[in-house]
Amino acid sequence: MKKYFAGNFGVILVFVASLLPAIFWIFQESIGIRFSGTFSTFRSFGQLFGLVGISMFAVSLFLSARLKFFDKYFDGLSRAYDLHHFLGGLAFVFILFHPLFLALAYFSVTPSLALSFLFFPSTMAVNYGRIGFLIMFILLILTFYYRTSIKYQNWKLSHKLLGVAFFFGGLHSFFITSDISTNMPLRWYILILSAVGIAAYFYRTLLYPFSVRRYLYKVSAIKKIGDDVVEITMVPIGEKIKYQAGQFAFLSFQSNSVSKEPHPFSLTSRPEDDFIQIGVKSSGDYTKHLINLSIGDTAEVEGAFGIFSPEKSKNRNQIWIAGGIGITPFVSVARSLNWKNFSVDLYYSFKEDGDGVYLKELEEISEKTDNLRIAPWISQKMGRIDASKIKRVSDKIEEKVIFICGPSEMIIALKKDFINNGVLKENIFSEEFNM
Ligand SMILES: Cc1cc2nc3c(=O)[nH]c(=O)nc-3n(C[C@H](O)[C@H](O)[C@H](O)COP(=O)(O)OP(=O)(O)OC[C@H]3O[C@@H](n4cnc5c(N)ncnc54)[C@H](O)[C@@H]3O)c2cc1C
Structure with a gap:
């Protein structure tokens, strides 16, 4: 129970925080009255959806912080x-259903009332809601439907503007005559939640250069270690970042060669090194x-983040x-681990001979200890790696913990496969290289 709670505490809290306004709402007025006729039923649904929508927003x-x-x-x-x-x-x-239900309520009186509710000029409080809704509508359509076809940077910029939509939504919920204006505990709750949301938004977007702690490093070496992989070494200008092997950081380079947009990379260096290194x-x-x-x-290095730490496992x-460049967190762990009591089989999957850019170094580490065995997996010759193939090499897989890092499709397929082969879900840890 404790273990289940540890991983899911945040998830539970997030849903409780989002749905709590519905509880306030339910106890505000008798349900019989709220759903007493067509008009009031549609209006009640409209209010409830608006309330929960703004809380979830x-x-x-907050979660984007x-x-x-x-x-x-x-x-x-x-x-x-x-x-x-x-x-x-x-x-x-x-939020989409909020005006739709309200329009249906008005429609049940007369269609012209619904039309005027949706399209005619109204009070400022209503107009705030319309502006917020419109911004959110356009941005989320971009987010969900065009994420694959627009550049990540453009997508991210459009995503950042969602805070503006929230701001107008917040104004709407405060100035409109509703349950929020009459129920004080609910009003305070929404006020605090909105303040937290807005603060998180400012922290991550507008105030980013001042609010977010970053460590300054200087590039000291750039080395091509494969056809399409580069290793970058950086030395600290001031304080060193603290991290555990297997963790990642967001790096933003101040250079004429690349944009300043922070990107996540696993650190391949050892936590005790006087430098940090990434393989990209x-x-x-x-x-x-x-x-x-x-x-x-x-x-500028922000972090460290992540819980992908094989050395912390009991x-x-x-x-x-590891799938391809998904080897990087393991490189840091392999470089820094004291192998005492460990028994590790590392499957390093890559497409063709020569793509295993860290293979030589890992094999050298493996030669110095009996506790690390390396199995290069050249997928072009050996096919996709899966649990049954691994079972032929590693015994008693159901008694082991499994760490996977690589492309999402590989992680999803392998997890399913391992579970079907008797490994418990809680014994499989993964790090996906996309957010
Ligand atoms: C936890 C983690 C650790 C990673 N470690 C490594 C590593 O050690 N070595 C390595 O080569 N790659 C690593 N990556 C992947 C790397 O961050 C992306 O390949 C890189 O950001 C892609 O940028 P791009 O513009 O070149 O590619 P694009 O084609 O523009 O982006 C490809 C995908 O990468 C993701 N992405 C792009 N920009 C960002 C961003 N600013 N922030 C978050 N995600 C972004 C998006 O999902 C996008 O769809 C890691 C990713 C994560 C999440």
Whole structure:
């Protein structure tokens, strides 16, 4: 129970915070009165959807704040981001139904009343809601339907404007005559939730240069270690970032070669090193330019984040599986681990001979200890790695903990496969390289 709660505490809290206004609402007036006829039923649904929608929107903004403690309460920052996207989408649906239900209520009186509610000029309080809704509508359509076809940076910029939509939504909920204006506990609750949402938004967007703690580093080496992989080494200008092997950080380079947009990368160096290192695969508009960085360029490093830490696991009988550049968190762990009592089978999957950019170094580490066995997995020759193939090499997989890092599709497929092969879900840990 305790274990279940540890990973899901944040998720439960987030849903409680989003749905609490519905409880206030239910106790505000008798349900019999609220749903006494067609008009009042549609109006009640409209109010309820608006209330829950704005609360979810606030909580979703809070989740975008990328705070360090999210790792602990959401079982990793990536999961907090997943929840942020899910709640944002759900808030959109609730907010979409808010005016629709109200329009239906007016429609049940006369259609012209519904038309005038939707389209005719109205009070400022109503207009705030219309503006917020319109901004949210346009931005979320962009977010959900065009995410794959617009550049990530443009998508992110449009996403940031959601705070403006929330601001207008908040004004609407405060100035309109509704349950929020008459029920004081509800009013205060929504006020606090909105303030938290707005504060998180300011913290992460407008105030980012001042509010978010970053460590300053200087690029000291740039080395091509594979056809499309570059290793970047940085030395601290001031205080060093503290991290555990397997964690990642957001890096923003101040350079003429790349944009300043922060991107997440696993640190491949050892926590005790006087430098930090990352290994980056050229996979898009940003990463392909990192090779052009210059010695002396500065890097702002935010973090560290992540709970992908094989060395923290109580069970030291482990299987590590890396897909391509997903090897990077394992590199840091392998470089820094004291192998005592560990027994690790590392499956390093890559497409063709020569793509295993860290293979040689890992094999050298493995030669020095009996506790690390490396199994290179060249997918072009050996096919996709799966649990049954792994079972032929590693015994008693159901007694081990499994760490997987790589592309999402690989992680999803392997998790399913391991569970079907008797491994408990809670014994599988993963790090996805997309947010
Ligand atoms: C926890 C974590 C650790 C990672 N560690 C490494 C690593 O060690 N080595 C490595 O090569 N790659 C790593 N990545 C992936 C790396 O961050 C992306 O490949 C890179 O940001 C893509 O940028 P791009 O503009 O070149 O590619 P694009 O084609 O523009 O983006 C590809 C995808 O990367 C994601 N992405 C792009 N920009 C950002 C951003 N600013 N913030 C968050 N996600 C973004 C989006 O999902 C996008 O769809 C890691 C990702 C995560 C989430």
